[in-house]
Amino acid sequence: MRRRAIIMVILMVLQFGAIHSKPTTYMVGDEDGWDSGLDMEGWTKGKTFHAGDFLVFTYDGQQFDVAVVNQTGHDSCSLNEGAKVFHSGNDKIQLAFGANYFIDTVADLCAAGMKMAINATAPPPSV
Ligand SMILES: *[C@@H]1O[C@H](CO)[C@@H](O)[C@H](O)[C@H]1NC(C)=O
Numbered sequence: 061m062r063r064r065a066i067i068m069v070i071l072m073v074l075q076f077g078a079i080h081s082k083p084t085t086y087m088v089g090d091e092d093g094w095d096s097g098l099d100m101e102g103w104t105k106g107k108t109f110h111a112g113d114f115l116v117f118t119y120d121g122q123q124f125d126v127a128v129v130n131q132t133g134h135d136s137c138s139l140n141e142g143a144k145v146f147h148s149g150n151d152k153i154q155l156a157f158g159a160n161y162f163i164d165t166v167a168d169l170c171a172a173g174m175k176m177a178i179n180a181t182a183p184p185p186s187v
């Protein structure tokens with residue numbers, strides 16, 4: 061039936077569009093923050109991130125920074141064209157759907173482990 065199909069479409073739009081549970085805010089690195097002494101990729105293990113969630117990067121803005129890069133930037137520890145660099149020491153960054161990449165651009169900190177790749181899945185429905 062045609063009407064049934066239309067209702068199905070409306071339900072799908074509601075589920076994927078409007079009604080999402082509240083975004084989660086994560087403190088990157090927990091109490092250690094965005095830290096040069098830790099393997100930051102390790103912090104992401106076992107966590108499920110959703111598009112729209114927030115990451116709060118806390119660090120010493122005199123010494124460190126955080127850049128949103130693409131996969132090339134993450135893998136090669138370099139700033140790609142269009143990358144965004146933050147250095148306030150308390151940066152709240154919202155996750156986009158799909159792959160999100162973060163690095164520290166100072167010296168060799170990225171190569172030493174100050175980088176993260178996060179795959180954000182679709183937000184869960186609130187019901
Ligand atoms: C990252 O950005 C650079 C510069 O725009 C581009 O050359 C490169 O192909 C991009 N990498 C990916 C994986 O999209």
Ligand SMILES: *[C@@H]1O[C@H](CO)[C@@H](O)[C@H](O)[C@H]1NC(C)=O
Nearest residue numbers: 158159160178179180181182
């Ligand atoms: C992200 O996660 C989704 C769902 O688990 C998966 O289908 C997709 O391949 C992942 N993408 C990347 C870039 O890891």
